[in-house]
Amino acid sequence: MDVNRRFLLRRRPVDDPVPEDFELVREPVPSPSAGEFIVRNIYCSMDPAMRGWMDDAPSYMPPIALDDPVRASTVGVVHASDNPDYPVGQWVMGLNAIEDYSLVTPGHFTAPVDISAVDSPTRFLTAMGAVSLTAYFGMTEVAKPQAGETLCVSGAAGAVGSVVGQIGKIHGCRVIGIAGGAEKCRRLTQDYGFDVAIDYQGKSLDQMRAAIGAAAPDGLDMVFENVGGLVMEAEILNLANHARVVLCGLISEYNASEHVGLRNLWQVIVHQATLTGFLVTDYAPRFPEGGARIMEWVADGRLRIDEDVQEGIENAYDTFMRLFSGANNGKQILKIG
Template sequence: MTTNRQWILKRRPTGVPADADFELIESPVPEPGDGEFVTRNLVLSVDPAQRGWMDKGGNYFPPIPLGAAVSAGVIGEVISSRNPDYPVGDRLYAIGSWSEYSLLGAGFVFRKLPADNTIPLAKYNSLLGGMGCSALIALRDIGKPKAGETLFISGAAGNMGTLAGQIGRIYGCHVVGSAGSDEKCRYLEDVLGFDATLNYRTAGDLSAAVRQACPEGIDIYYDNVGGPMLEAVLDNINMRARIVMNGSIAEYNDTEPRPGPRNLWNLLVKRAFIEGFLLPDFADRIDDALVQLEDWYRAGKIDAREDIRTDFTRMPAIFRALFDGSNKGKLMVSLE
């Protein structure tokens, strides 16, 4: 192969990203310089955070320059290398882009994949990579779960939500989740063993619905969505509650700043706190977290559901699934 197809950002999206914000272009497969290597990408991750990278202000990453390939997590196999630490044949999980091939340096690599191939490749994106580490470290080290406490999770049927819920159950929490369909709620209760769920799209008064689902109040909130659900949860927190701000997907496509929660005062009343989580701040805990997650996975205590698409020519439409809720698990595109 000499041609590299890649999705570039053509225009900054306003609201939900449109097809016309992106373009599929072809260029030669890159050649590695000193210290660099090239991967043939096998899996491209599709993540809510990429929406912020498309804005002119970026988020915790700088913005993607217009005309540049859309940055993304990738699982790839090294096909040419001028870095002895990453020889041809190595498979790794790295920050690349929505491209068939990526030119990388060591600083882009999150982890190498083991050579033994006993775990499906997609698991290294959904569970045994940055996503799993984030769910575990954020819940364990900020949420500080104790057996018997009530853990409430929004976006509960998504990748981060299902992982946080299973980890909460391992810690002995009473786990309650919100999701956008009855089918997702049934999955959480029947398959993952959540103690209760609510469908936020049909619940009506969210604060009352949270109270009904969590009659003992909420000790830990693992927040994936922000928006109105945060206010509803703040109405229902217990003394010394911990709120882990993991994401705010309900707000990523906002075109106007939205009013903040009207009840932040309740943090003082309940001596509670909110803390934002980002994995690089906990880099020294990643190796142990990966070992823990793999142990739990092999023992059948945790798993991730993957939503693997194959049509690389439809990346913008696939990305939109995150925002209309039609993804069922960790969204990614396989190029194998």
């Protein structure tokens, strides 16, 4: 290909992103300078966190600049190189963008990968990627599950949540998953081995509180939070003493112009609980360790990781929005080429 198709952010979304916030353009393929290389992106990861990067607001990463391509984790092949450590043909993963070709300077997020070690290159965006590593380190280093404890996972049918719940089962926990719709709840218990699935759709705060209470009469020892809002409020009202709450995401608020926040924080004091904000980037030096353990669990059948692959960079907007409609079944990936 002699053209670089790039999915640009043209304006800051307000509430839900709309197609007019983006533009797919065609530009020349860049050329590498000394030490640089060009990656032809084959697959890119679609993650809810990308919505936060589109806002001009303080965060753990700088916002995507207007008229720049939308930032995304990708796996691809070195297309051209002026760096001997990254020869042409080498597969790499890194934080690049939704575009055919990315100009890369080696750094913190770029690493070569061996695709002969996996059944598909997409595994480096799933089992060996940020979502599974988020679940792994969030559970093992922050939640610290103990056999016999009760874990509640929100967004449980998503890429992170489904792995979190299965790691809980591996550690001998009783696992409650919260998801939207009968089909996702079926997947939680039948495909991922959760003990209980709760459908939040159509439920009030009191109904959610009662449903969680019925599933965990002795309270929740751990909460792995991906959703926020009403779901998190209902969980907080069911904490056990000395519970650990891992705050990983707030997807219910990413597209909201007004943020309600947590209105029953007093319960954290009442139950002497801990609430920890979690970013997997703190564990970057240990990614190989986590990835190896995850692949062991996949190989011996204790961990199932599903992928939802959509095709074509022209479908980038629709694929991204599947994350917020709940249409994705597994880790959302876009095959660019």
